Amino acid sequence: MQIAQSKTREQFPLSYKKIIKKTIESTIFTTILLLIIWGNLALMLSSIGQKAVGWLRTTTFGILGFLFIKILLTYFYQRWYFAVYFYDLTDDFIQIKKGPITPQEITIPYERIQDVYVDQDILDRIFGLYDVHLSTATVSSGIEAHIDGVEKQAAEGLRRILLEKVKQKISKNAIQNTPVNNNPIS
Amino acid sequence: MDEIITEKNYPIQGLWLLKSILRSLLYLIILMLYFWLSRFSERKDSEISLYISLIFIFATIFQSVITILCRATFHYSIEGQFLTLRQGILSKQERHIPYGVIQNIFVKQDLFDRIFGLASLIVENASQGAGAFTTPQEQKVFGLRIGNQQQQQIEIIGFEIIGFSGNKVIIPGLKKQNAETLKEIILQKIKENPIEDSQSGL
Numbered sequence: 043m044q045i046a047q048s049k050t051r052e053q054f055p056l057s058y059k060k061i062i063k064k065t066i067e068s069t070i071f072t073t074i075l076l077l078i079i080w081g082n083l084a085l086m087l088s089s090i091g092q093k094a095v096g097w098l099r100t101t102t103f104g105i106l107g108f109l110f111i112k113i114l115l116t117y118f119y120q121r122w123y124f125a126v127y128f129y130d131l132t133d134d135f136i137q138i139k140k141g142p143i144t145p146q147e148i149t150i151p152y153e154r155i156q157d158v159y160v161d162q163d164i165l166d167r168i169f170g171l172y173d174v175h176l177s178t179a180t181v182s183s184g185i186e187a188h189i190d191g192v193e194k195q196a197a198e199g200l201r202r203i204l205l206e207k208v209k210q211k212i213s214k215n216a217i218q219n220t221p222v223n224n225n226p227i228s
Numbered sequence: 229m230d231e232i233i234t235e236k237n238y239p240i241q242g243l244w245l246l247k248s249i250l251r252s253l254l255y256l257i258i259l260m261l262y263f264w265l266s267r268f269s270e271r272k273d274s275e276i277s278l279y280i281s282l283i284f285i286f287a288t289i290f291q292s293v294i295t296i297l298c299r300a301t302f303h304y305s306i307e308g309q310f311l312t313l314r315q316g317i318l319s320k321q322e323r324h325i326p327y328g329v330i331q332n333i334f335v336k337q338d339l340f341d342r343i344f345g346l347a348s349l350i351v352e353n354a355s356q357g358a359g360a361f362t363t364p365q366e367q368k369v370f371g372l373r374i375g376n377q378q379q380q381q382i383e384i385i386g387f388e389i390i391g392f393s394g395n396k397v398i399i400p401g402l403k404k405q406n407a408e409t410l411k412e413i414i415l416q417k418i419k420e421n422p423i424e425d426s427q428s429g430l
Contacts, residue, residue, distance in 0.1 A: 134419050146336040149411065151418055154331045178331040179354035180395055186334070 043121060046139075048130035054200050056127060059169045060191030064120040067165055069113050080105045129189050131203060136176065138187055148186045152211040154178040158204050160197050172197035176204060233306040238410055240299055240390070244401025247340050248295045252288040259284060295390075302391050304399060306413055309421065311351065315391040323392055328423030329353045331395075333414060335407050347407035348400040351414065355395045 045051075083101050087094040119142070128139040136155075139147040158176045166172065173190035174197055177183045189200060263277040294317070303314040310324040334350035341347055390400055402410065 135415060141336075144336070144338045144342060146334065149333040149335075149415060150331070151415075153422065178352075180331045180352045182334070182352060182396075183332050187332070 043125045045124075046126050046128040048128060050129055050131045050200075051127075054192060054196035056124060056189075056191050057169075057171055057193045057196075058124075059171060061117065061120045061124050063165050063169045063171060063191065064123070065113065065117045068120075069109075069116050072112060073109060076105050076109055124191075131207065136187070136204075138189065146186060148183065150176070150178055150183065150187060152204075152208050155204070155208050158201055158208075160201055170194065174200045174204075232308075233410075233413060235302070235304055238402055238406040240302070240399065240401040241344075241346060241403060243344050244346060245292070245295055245299065246344075247401070249288070249292050250340070252291060256281075256284055256288060298390050299401075304397075306410075306417065311397070311414070311417075313392050313397060321392075323397075325351070325353055325397070326423070327414070327417040327421040329355075330414070330418055333411055335411055337404070341404075345404050346401050347404045348398060349402055349407045349410055350399075351397040352395050 080102065084098060087098045087101070122142045123140065126140065126142045126145070128137070130137045134151060136150045136152065137147065139145060155176050156178055158174065160172050160174050162172055170193060171191050172194060173188055174192065175184070175188040177187055192200065259281060263281065266277070297317045298315070301315055301317055305312045310326055311330075313323045313325070315321050331352045331354050334352070335347055336350065337347045389398060391398065399407075399410070
């Protein structure tokens with residue numbers, strides 16, 4: 043698998059567990075639903091008696107086969123998604139690009155970052171993964187701009203380096219633009 | 229880099245016009261298919277189906293004309309201090325965005341774009357409704373907030389317009405290479421024109 047490498051991704055890599063997590067996340071609902079349907083069907087058919095054995099076999103193969111194919115396809119899609127996931131912290135901007143089929147790329151200047159936050163959902167807790175979010179004042183950045191599926195060390199590293207860069211940028215701007223000793227509060 | 233870059237340098241491709249037409253055609257085909265299939269049923273409503281199809285065809289033509297006009301009347305220019313935009317078929321709008329307040333830049337491709345090697349460039353600032361078509365950004369009904377957050381989400385994922393509205397400027401149908409170049413140019417401008425008061429809360 044050819045991975046879209048960047049300096050940042052080399053330093054703070056995505057965890058391979060992310061592929062498994064995402065696969066589970068996006069198939070768990072269908073799996074449970076299909077298993078419930080299958081269970082009910084099996085109960086119904088078995089109450090009919092001997093004649094329904096053939097039917098039972100067909101439905102079992104059908105449902106389990108479908109499930110297997112769905113999980114397999116999802117797994118390969120997630121692998122692909124994982125491979126093309128690109129994020130890079132350059133000197134002036136953060137660049138995040140994802141989506142194997144319909145790629146979306148967002149570029150954010152450090153000065154515009156409103157907050158950096160790290161979170162975990164239940165599956166993340168199980169796999170020990172973290173999502174690092176960063177957003178600007180726009181709604182779409184909140185949706186698009188996140189690096190998800192990194193391990194603890196990488197998450198902390200990313201957060202640290204992001205905050206550092208933001209601080210640097212802001213103070214640099216402040217020094218450039220505000221005259222010294224002009225502000226009575228400071 | 230003082231030369232002014234406009235849509236003449238990096239044009240919106242004519243191919244992009246196909247996109248909305250193709251989408252309408254797809255719906256039309258589905259509609260036709262449905263009516264064709266319904267001929268086999270007992271109910272005879274061929275006359276109604278004919279009218280609906282006609283209305284649909286006219287709507288498609290109308291939409292195509294609007295899209296063509298939108299493309300023809302949309303202008304952008306990357307000037308020294310501002311990103312200047314003009315649009316409007318009947319009512320004209322002009323907008324100037326200082327580079328310093330640009331929040332983020334998107335480059336995205338949907339399936340159609342992928343096939344034809346196009347890309348959309350989206351520039352966002354943090355303005356609340358200047359130049360927006362729809363005025364109410366957030367309405368309060370009986371103390372409940374009805375924001376347009378969801379609407380914006382839909383915009384990001386799905387239907388795409390040309391021009392500016394709300395806090396977004398959408399320049400669709402650029403060649404992939406051109407979109408990347410434009411992005412680089414605007415990023416360079418952002419770097420060159422920092423604003424004094426940082427909006428970041430950190």
